[in-house]
Amino acid sequence: MTTLPAAAxxxxxxxxxxxxxxxxxxxxxxxxxxxxxxxAIDKINxxxxxxxxxxxxxxxLKLYDNQSDVxxxxxQYTQLVSQDKVNLLLGPFASNFALADSAxxxxxxxxxxxxxxxxxxxxxxxxxxxxxxxxxxxxxxxSTIDMLKSLKPVPRSVALLYADDAFDVSxxxxxxxxxxxxxxxxVMDERYSTNATDFNSLLxxxxxxxxxxxxxxxxxxxxxxxVRQAKSLAVAPKLYSFTVGxxxxxxxxxxxxxxxxxxxxxxxxxxxxxxxxxxxxxxKFADEYKAKFGYDPDYHAASGAADVEAIVQAIExxxxxxxxxxxxxxxxxxxxxxxxxxxxxxxxxxDLPQVVIQVQGDKLVEIYGAKGGVNAPKYxxxxxxxx
Numbered sequence: 001m002t003t004l005p006a007a008a009x010x011x012x013x014x015x016x017x018x019x020x021x022x023x024x025x026x027x028x029x030x031x032x033x034x035x036x037x038x039x040a041i042d043k044i045n046x047x048x049x050x051x052x053x054x055x056x057x058x059x060x061l062k063l064y065d066n067q068s069d070v071x072x073x074x075x076q077y078t079q080l081v082s083q084d085k086v087n088l089l090l091g092p093f094a095s096n097f098a099l100a101d102s103a104x105x106x107x108x109x110x111x112x113x114x115x116x117x118x119x120x121x122x123x124x125x126x127x128x129x130x131x132x133x134x135x136x137x138x139x140x141x142x143s144t145i146d147m148l149k150s151l152k153p154v155p156r157s158v159a160l161l162y163a164d165d166a167f168d169v170s171x172x173x174x175x176x177x178x179x180x181x182x183x184x185x186x187v188m189d190e191r192y193s194t195n196a197t198d199f200n201s202l203l204x205x206x207x208x209x210x211x212x213x214x215x216x217x218x219x220x221x222x223x224x225x226x227v228r229q230a231k232s233l234a235v236a237p238k239l240y241s242f243t244v245g246x247x248x249x250x251x252x253x254x255x256x257x258x259x260x261x262x263x264x265x266x267x268x269x270x271x272x273x274x275x276x277x278x279x280x281x282x283x284k285f286a287d288e289y290k291a292k293f294g295y296d297p298d299y300h301a302a303s304g305a306a307d308v309e310a311i312v313q314a315i316e317x318x319x320x321x322x323x324x325x326x327x328x329x330x331x332x333x334x335x336x337x338x339x340x341x342x343x344x345x346x347x348x349x350x351d352l353p354q355v356v357i358q359v360q361g362d363k364l365v366e367i368y369g370a371k372g373g374v375n376a377p378k379y380x381x382x383x384x385x386x387x
Contacts, residue, residue: 012057012058013057013058013059013060014049014050014052014057014058014059014060014087014088014315014321015059015060015061015062015084015085015086015087016037016041016059016060016061016062016086016087016088016089016090016308016311017061017062017063017077017080017081017084017086017087017088017089017090018033018037018061018062018063018064018080018089018090018091018092019063019064019065019066019072019073019076019077019080019092019101020033020034020063020064020065020066020092020093020116021065021066021067021068021092021093021094021097022034022065022067023065023067023068024066024067024068024069025068025195025219025221026068026093026094026219026220026221027068028220028221028248028250029093029094029219029220029244029248029300030068030092030093032093032297032298032300032301032304033090033091033092033093033115033116033300033301033304034063035289035292035293035297035301035304036289036297036300036301036302036303036304036305036308037061037063037090037304037305037307037308038061039285039288039289039292039293039305040278040304040305040308040309041059041060041061041308043278043279043288044059044278044308044309044312045058045059047278050312050315050316051316052315052316052319052320052321053319053320059308059312061090062080062084062086064076064079064080066092066097070096070097070100073092073097073100073101074100074101074103074104077089077101077104077105078104081104081105081108081110082108086110087110087321087323088110088111088112088113088311088315088321088323088326089105089110089111089112089113090112090113090114090304090307090308090311091112091113091114091115091116091117091132091307092114092116092117093116093117093300094116094117094165094167094219095116095117095118095119095121095122095137095165095166095167095170096117096119096165096166096167097116097117098114098116098117098119098122098130098132099117099119099121099122099166101114102114102117102122102127102129102130105127105129105130106127106128106129106130109128109129109323109324109327110129110323111129111130111131111311111314111323111326111327111330112129112130112131113131113132113133113307113308113310113311113330114130114131114132114133114307115132115133115134115300115303115304115306115307115339116134116300116303116304117132117134117166117167118132118134118135118136118137118140118167118170119137119166119167119169119170120136120137120138120170120173120174121166121169121170122166122349123136123345123347123348123349124347126347127348128327128348129323129327130348131310131330131331131344131348131349132344132348132349132350133303133306133307133310133339133342133350134267134303134349134350135267135349135350135351135352135353135354136170136174136349136351137167137168137170137171137174138170138171138173138174138175139174139351139354140171140174140175140217140243140265140354141171141174141175141178141215141217141241141243141265141354142174142178142354143265143353143354143355143356143368143369143370144215144241144263144265144354144356144368145175145178145179145182145184146182146368147356147367147368147373147377148182148184148213148239149182150368150372150373151239151377151379153380155184155212155213155238155239156184156185156212157184157185157186157187157209157210157211157212157213158179158184158185158186158187158188158211158212158213158214158215159186159187159188159189159190159202159205159206159209159211159213159214159215159237160172160175160176160179160186160188160189160190160215160217161188161190161191161192161202161214161215161216161217161218162190162191162192162216162217162218163191163192163193163194163196163217163218163219163222164191164192164193164194165194165219167217167243168194168217168218168243169191171217171243172189172191172217175215175217176189184213187209187211188202188205188206188209188211190202190205192218192222194219194222195219195221195222196218196222196225197225198225198229199225199226199229199230200229200233203226203229203230203233203235204233204235206235206237207233207234207235211237212237212238212239213237213238213239213240213241214237214239214240214241215240215241216240216241216242216243217242217243218242218243218244219244220244220245220248220250220251223242223244223245223251224245224251224254224255226242227255227258227259227262228255228258230384231258231384234383234384234385236381236382236383236384237381238379238380238381239261239263239377239379239380239381240261240262240263240381241262241263241264241265241356242262242263242264243264243265244264245262245264246259246262246263246264246265246266246357246358246359246364247264247265247266247298247299247357247364248298249295249296249298250295252359252364257387259359260359260360260361260378260387261358261359261360261378261381261382262358262359263356263357263358263367263377264356264357264358264359265354265355265356265357266298266299266354266355266357267299267303267339267340267352267353267354267355268282268298268299268302268303268339268340268352269282269355269357269366270282270283270285270286270297271283272284274336274337274338274339274340275336276309276336276337276338277309277335277336277337278309278338279305279338281338282302282338282339285297285302285305285338289301299339302338302339303339305337305338305339306337306338306339306340306342309335309337309338309342310330310333310335310337310342311326311330313329313333313335313342314326314327314329314330314333315329317329317332317333330344331344331346331348339352340352353369353370355367355368355369355370355374356368356369358377358378360378
């Protein structure tokens with residue numbers, strides 16, 4: 001079997017490479033990226049592919065499973081650029097992965113557009129080849145804190161709990177000064193280990209200190225454990241809010257009625273007002289996603305699809321797949337996507353406001369956004385035995 005030289009292969013396909021978590025502890029979120037990447041690529045190919053200098057090229061995806069292992073992910077990204085010779089990179093899920101993997105894209109000077117890592121650390125290193133479509137982790141609780149000030153009765157005491165990974169540490173570092181400025185009394189500020197399963201000690205402190213508001217930064221399995229143990233210990237603060245989980249259909253199904261009253265945040269909700277070149281609008285994207293994969297997309301999926309679109313827009317603007325030219329075009333990006341307006345800061349990150357959402361019965365309700373209140377929150381949360 002003879003293989004075509006790389007230049008000839010490029011005439012047919014532009015290959016995007018990625019490593020995502022398809023197995024391991026965070027596979028449930030990792031699949032959003034695999035599915036979103038593939039759906040966006042299929043959609044763009046169906047519309048004629050990516051145009052380079054008047055010639056249409058098909059997109060292809062070269063994807064590895066990093067098994068939720070950061071070291072494996074780094075090796076796979078190295079293989080993607082040095083051996084597989086992919087043209088450009090899409091990202092993994094989770095900030096600690098994006099932090100490590102972006103060092104590969106920087107070393108080889110191949111742009112990576114990722115919608116899975118929000119930690120401010122990723123973008124504070126003056127790297128030129130990393131671009132991100134998640135808003136800064138340091139401001140994830142910003143809209144929630146604004147909402148807290150508008151509640152009646154106004155809560156006073158807050159517990160800030162966070163995992164010891166890059167994303168959650170960035171969340172905590174940004175949340176502390178915002179709580180102080182807003183006049184709240186942070187009575188607990190505790191770090192727990194990533195993939196923690198036992199929250200009994202922290203929950204006992206929440207109960208004994210009679211904390212009004214509990215803010216938890218963590219990943220989905222941690223949040224599930226937290227809620228289940230809160231119920232078993234009968235710990236019900238006036239309000240709790242989580243950085244992840246609440247927007248996810250699987251999270252709400254896993255907890256059933258016990259998900260009720262939980263607050264969360266999202267930078268994206270399906271809407272006909274978010275117009276898009278390929279899908280038409282965000283609602284059409286959500287409908288196609290659900291039809292193809294059998295589950296609803298959340299902001300992770302929308303962010304992942306926007307990553308593919310950003311690369312395609314940049315290739316077309318550059319008229320080239322030359323990595324340096326695509327990188328420069330990405331830096332100047334300005335377009336409307338199914339995820340929202342895409343325009344990267346000089347550091348490479350976009351900033352979309354977080355909308356506060358709450359599980360109310362069997363519905364996910366938009367509570368508070370950039371322009372203030374939208375719908376009434378269910379507050380304060382009742383005791384578990386009073387539901």
